[in-house]
Amino acid sequence: MKCTSCGSEIPDGVKFCPACGASQPEAPAAAPVAPPAQPQYSYQAPAAAPAPVVAKPKTTGMIVFSIVNMLCCGGLFGLIALIFSILAGSAATFEDGRQKLKVAKILNIIGVVLGVVMWIVIIAIYGVVIFTAIRTGNWSNTSGY
Numbered sequence: 001m002k003c004t005s006c007g008s009e010i011p012d013g014v015k016f017c018p019a020c021g022a023s024q025p026e027a028p029a030a031a032p033v034a035p036p037a038q039p040q041y042s043y044q045a046p047a048a049a050p051a052p053v054v055a056k057p058k059t060t061g062m063i064v065f066s067i068v069n070m071l072c073c074g075g076l077f078g079l080i081a082l083i084f085s086i087l088a089g090s091a092a093t094f095e096d097g098r099q100k101l102k103v104a105k106i107l108n109i110i111g112v113v114l115g116v117v118m119w120i121v122i123i124a125i126y127g128v129v130i131f132t133a134i135r136t137g138n139w140s141n142t143s144g145y
């Protein structure tokens, strides 16, 4: 508030102006409490919900995983996983998409495990064949003829 005598800006509620010493009138009563808001009886539409954006789980990673799985690990599991990953991207609900991604992930894991086992077996068989050939000098088994 301002001093009634000299016009200096003075703190609210002081009895004397710190600048000129003039006594100040009683501090004005506290601002009247705003009446409680009238309840509104008219129907109010609930705050417009944001457009229902169906959140999609991220599928890119799983699609890549599926393709890699398909190319390196025998194919079938990766192919099915790829289909599920793509379906997950267009699922009606997030939960649905998540479930499909989960299936894709499990298929990919199975595919990768089987693929790794397959490669180990292939390498082991060829390793034995080649090792035997080196040791015996007999390469006929490696050519298939």
Ligand SMILES: [Zn+2]
Pocket: 003, 004, 005, 006, 007, 008, 017, 018, 019, 020, 021, 022
């Ligand atoms: Zn004053």
